[in-house]
Amino acid sequence: MTVEDLKELAEQEQERQRQFTHRIFYCSAAGCASCGSSGVRNALLKALKEKGIEKEVSAVGTGCMGLCGEGPLVRIAPDGTMYQHVDEAVAQKIVDRHILNGEKVSENLVDTSSPFFSSQFKIVLENCGSIDSENINEYIAAEGYASLAKVVTEMAPGEVIDEIRKSGLRGRGGAGYPTGLKWGIVRKAASEQKYVVCNADEGDPGAFMDRSVLEGDPHRVLEGMAIAGYSVGANQGYIYVRAEYPLAIERLRLAIKHAEKQGLLGNRIFESGFNFRIDLRIGAGAFVCGEETALIRSIEGKRGRPRPRPPYPAERGLWGSPTLINNVETFANIAPIIRRGSAWFAGIGTPKSAGTKVFALAGKIRNTGLIEVPMGIPLRRIIFDIGGGTPEGTEFKAAQTGGPSGGCIPTEHLDLPVDYESLTTVGSFMGSGGLIVMDSTSKMVEVAKYFMDFCVDESCGKCIPCRVGTVQLYNLLDKISRGEGTVDDLALLQELGTMVKETSLCGLGQGAPNPIFSTLRFFRQEYESLLRPVEGFVASPNAQKTTTNA
Amino acid sequence: MAILTLTIDGEQVSGKDDESILEIARQHGIHIPTLCYIDGLAAVGSCRLCLVEIEGSPKLAPACTTKPQEGMVVRTATERLQRHRRMIVELLASEGNHQCAVCVVNNHCELQNLAYDVGLTYVRFPYLFPKKTLDASHKDFIIDRNRCVLCTRCLRVCYEVEGAHVWDVAGRGINCEIISGLNQPWGDSDTCTSCGKCVLVCPTGALIEKGEAVAEMEKKTDFLRFIVTARKKKEWINMDSDEE
Ligand SMILES: Cc1cc2nc3c(=O)[nH]c(=O)nc-3n(C[C@H](O)[C@H](O)[C@H](O)COP(=O)(O)O)c2cc1C
Ligand code: SF4
Numbered sequence: 001m002t003v004e005d006l007k008e009l010a011e012q013e014q015e016r017q018r019q020f021t022h023r024i025f026y027c028s029a030a031g032c033a034s035c036g037s038s039g040v041r042n043a044l045l046k047a048l049k050e051k052g053i054e055k056e057v058s059a060v061g062t063g064c065m066g067l068c069g070e071g072p073l074v075r076i077a078p079d080g081t082m083y084q085h086v087d088e089a090v091a092q093k094i095v096d097r098h099i100l101n102g103e104k105v106s107e108n109l110v111d112t113s114s115p116f117f118s119s120q121f122k123i124v125l126e127n128c129g130s131i132d133s134e135n136i137n138e139y140i141a142a143e144g145y146a147s148l149a150k151v152v153t154e155m156a157p158g159e160v161i162d163e164i165r166k167s168g169l170r171g172r173g174g175a176g177y178p179t180g181l182k183w184g185i186v187r188k189a190a191s192e193q194k195y196v197v198c199n200a201d202e203g204d205p206g207a208f209m210d211r212s213v214l215e216g217d218p219h220r221v222l223e224g225m226a227i228a229g230y231s232v233g234a235n236q237g238y239i240y241v242r243a244e245y246p247l248a249i250e251r252l253r254l255a256i257k258h259a260e261k262q263g264l265l266g267n268r269i270f271e272s273g274f275n276f277r278i279d280l281r282i283g284a285g286a287f288v289c290g291e292e293t294a295l296i297r298s299i300e301g302k303r304g305r306p307r308p309r310p311p312y313p314a315e316r317g318l319w320g321s322p323t324l325i326n327n328v329e330t331f332a333n334i335a336p337i338i339r340r341g342s343a344w345f346a347g348i349g350t351p352k353s354a355g356t357k358v359f360a361l362a363g364k365i366r367n368t369g370l371i372e373v374p375m376g377i378p379l380r381r382i383i384f385d386i387g388g389g390t391p392e393g394t395e396f397k398a399a400q401t402g403g404p405s406g407g408c409i410p411t412e413h414l415d416l417p418v419d420y421e422s423l424t425t426v427g428s429f430m431g432s433g434g435l436i437v438m439d440s441t442s443k444m445v446e447v448a449k450y451f452m453d454f455c456v457d458e459s460c461g462k463c464i465p466c467r468v469g470t471v472q473l474y475n476l477l478d479k480i481s482r483g484e485g486t487v488d489d490l491a492l493l494q495e496l497g498t499m500v501k502e503t504s505l506c507g508l509g510q511g512a513p514n515p516i517f518s519t520l521r522f523f524r525q526e527y528e529s530l531l532r533p534v535e536g537f538v539a540s541p542n543a544q545k546t547t548t549n550a
Numbered sequence: 551m552a553i554l555t556l557t558i559d560g561e562q563v564s565g566k567d568d569e570s571i572l573e574i575a576r577q578h579g580i581h582i583p584t585l586c587y588i589d590g591l592a593a594v595g596s597c598r599l600c601l602v603e604i605e606g607s608p609k610l611a612p613a614c615t616t617k618p619q620e621g622m623v624v625r626t627a628t629e630r631l632q633r634h635r636r637m638i639v640e641l642l643a644s645e646g647n648h649q650c651a652v653c654v655v656n657n658h659c660e661l662q663n664l665a666y667d668v669g670l671t672y673v674r675f676p677y678l679f680p681k682k683t684l685d686a687s688h689k690d691f692i693i694d695r696n697r698c699v700l701c702t703r704c705l706r707v708c709y710e711v712e713g714a715h716v717w718d719v720a721g722r723g724i725n726c727e728i729i730s731g732l733n734q735p736w737g738d739s740d741t742c743t744s745c746g747k748c749v750l751v752c753p754t755g756a757l758i759e760k761g762e763a764v765a766e767m768e769k770k771t772d773f774l775r776f777i778v779t780a781r782k783k784k785e786w787i788n789m790d791s792d793e794e
């Protein structure tokens with residue numbers, strides 16, 4: 001394939017799409033699939049056939065459309081009308097009324113001018129819900145692989161890295177490490193063999209951002225990885241994806257096969273000297289295997305346990321070779337940056353946190369689902385404008401970000417801009433993008449206990465502070481939540497938490513006490529109200545002052 | 551290889567760039583408590599006892615796996631480090647079944663020595679005592695998993711030095727266990743050569759010889775340095791002269 005071939009393919013596909021009077025997109029991602037989207041698909045196809053319009057109207061399965069709580073979702077092009085709670089009967093109505101008579105099915109209409117849609121800004125999810133993720137031509141028609149073509153035929157590896165560096169892109173896997181900087185380190189590492197690894201382990205409870213990208217637009221990730229491979233000098237990539245994501249795995253397999261067939265992966269890409277292959281590695285779903293050094297060992301076929309860093313994977317990674325590891329969403333940002341330029345990307349978000357972030361909204365919120373917002377957007381807008389606030393009759397209490405290493409953000413910090421640094425100042429963490437909303441019925445000690453229970457289960461057991469410390473932290477929380485804890489237990493909880501945070505080997509243990517610290521910081525009275533008074537002891541009225549500094 | 555100068559606990563010391571901070575500290579008589587580390591085997595940095603403070607770094611670093619850098623300023627015994635170390639040993643004491651009075655390595659146990667070393671006098675956490683098994687199927691040795699601290703020394707010596715790879719870790723988190731073969735009785739293992747190296751390097755009474763009574767068994771780990779030096783440098787170090 002040459003650059004001209006790619007252009008021609010894109011034009012052919014655009015022409016094919018123009019032949020249709022309407023294109024009906026039905027969400028076939030995991031959320032809608034779980035509430036009956038395959039029935040919708042059959043009903044649509046049947047109705048189109050019955051009316052004899054299957055040549056003029058196409059029905060296309062897509063990735064996530066965002067409003068997962070109201071699925072199955074259907075969207076009609078070119079007018080952009082969107083329908084919710086679509087079942088087989090509604091599908092029939094859509095064909096009868098909307099397609100044939102140009103009259104909207106008002107009962108199931110989604111208000112696409114609502115803030116849920118208008119406040120979002122889509123880069124990573126730009127194709128999600130509007131292309132057939134199993135058809136490479138649709139990705140190509142949406143300018144897909146044009147960035148790879150440009151990079152391979154017009155840019156030197158160093159130039160690509162400069163461009164990524166100037167864009168200000170930071171890793172979306174949690175820690176926010178500058179992506180361009182990481183690429184530069186791997187590029188500089190002297191080695192014949194280098195690897196590119198995509199971290200698709202996504203193990204935070206309630207998170208499904210990466211899954212949605214892989215299901216809805218897998219080629220975008222492949223293209224990002226190939227550009228990375230060209231830039232750092234790697235000829236082999238691996239995607240490490242958890243076995244719990246069968247649909248994502250299936251679509252990735254298909255995408256790799258199609259890309260290889262078109263010569264977009266494999267040898268002599270765009271007739272250059274650049275070769276790049278991508279293979280899948282399926283993980284068994286251990287949260288710790290998302291940690292980069294454990295992930296590497298797991299790909300090597302060993303037990304997924306972390307090791308101390310340095311050396312970082314950029315110096316010594318897979319089988320000892322320099323290895324670039326980035327998150328799915330990080331790779332998904334690469335092609336748009338090359339296509340539209342680093343200045344465009346750097347202009348979105350905040351100076352230190354450029355671009356957008358995808359969040360999975362869950363918990364006590366009206367619009368649960370997948371959203372993408374510019375960095376720096378106030379938390380209040382995410383929760384109340386986009387999320388629609390908490391359900392009738394309940395009151396917002398806190399938002400949890402950062403998963404099991406994250407923290408809770410209370411009402412008084414609702415105007416906090418959502419970016420890497422701001423979240424850290426209130427003791428939380430960007431994490432990979434899970435956002436769980438809690439209302440007044442949530443008990444914060446229970447929240448802390450829930451996350452600690454998760455860490456106890458997921459600890460790999462290699463280092464003592466995490467292996468034993470998380471269990472003892474859980475025991476202390478449990479004792480307090482049962483009303484049996486004392487002031488001493490609360491002090492011990494903090495002392496042990498500090499020790500586990502400062503001494504654990506990897507991010508799992510280091511982050512495990514954060515939910516405790518964060519709930520103690522903002523909801524300390526909930527802990528204190530549960531403490532059992534020590535018999536014969538009367539607290540001095542001034543004692544409060546000495547114990548409230550979390 | 552280059553020689554570097556660094557400061558450990560206020561003392562100017564020099565070391566090679568391929569040595570660890572722990573090795574350099576030891577050469578200069580600076581004591582840092584350790585458990586998973588053993589001279590002669592790959593350092594894994596898992597027990598976290600040897601953590602030190604490095605000026606300019608917000609994170610604590612394990613001395614056993616951290617390489618020195620020119621001008622590095624290291625502190626090995628700050629109040630914070632001592633508190634953390636005591637708590638690590640306290641956690642270990644709460645995890646397994648460490649009833650010293652009835653143990654064959656009583657008075658010769660590294661865990662016991664560590665407890666003295668870090669000043670652990672009482673345990674504030676509930677004892678977990680997870681139900682672990684004892685395997686006496688081997689003709690010469692016994693493994694009592696209740697006394698295991700999961701340092702993986704046995705695993706490493708068997709894999710790295712003996713080349714048999716009998717031991718491995720099964721399970722996750724608090725359920726981790728050292729297993730032989732694919733979780734078969736030790737006595738049934740067809741890879742075990744009965745060399746006894748694992749028993750000698752085990753810091754506690756988890757791996758013991760049969761026929762020893764309470765407080766009878768003393769472990770020697772010097773043999774490791776002898777073998778490893780002989781293999782790497784073709785030098786035969788005199789072990790006797792090393793004994794105090
Ligand atoms: C316990 C643990 C779990 C992690 N899980 C993930 C994960 O599921 N996905 C991910 O991309 N990064 C995860 N990370 C972060 C990775 O170690 C690594 O920093 C990241 O993949 C780097 O990619 P980025 O620079 O693009 O963010 C995890 C880290 C820890 C400590
Ligand atoms: S912090 Fe936990 S998960 Fe990480 S190495 Fe230690 S035991 Fe394993």
Ligand code: SF4
Nearest residue numbers: 698699701702704752
């Ligand atoms: S059996 Fe002994 S050497 Fe092996 S891991 Fe347990 S304590 Fe360490």
Ligand code: FES
Nearest residue numbers: 587595597598614
């Ligand atoms: S001796 Fe260094 S971590 Fe165990």
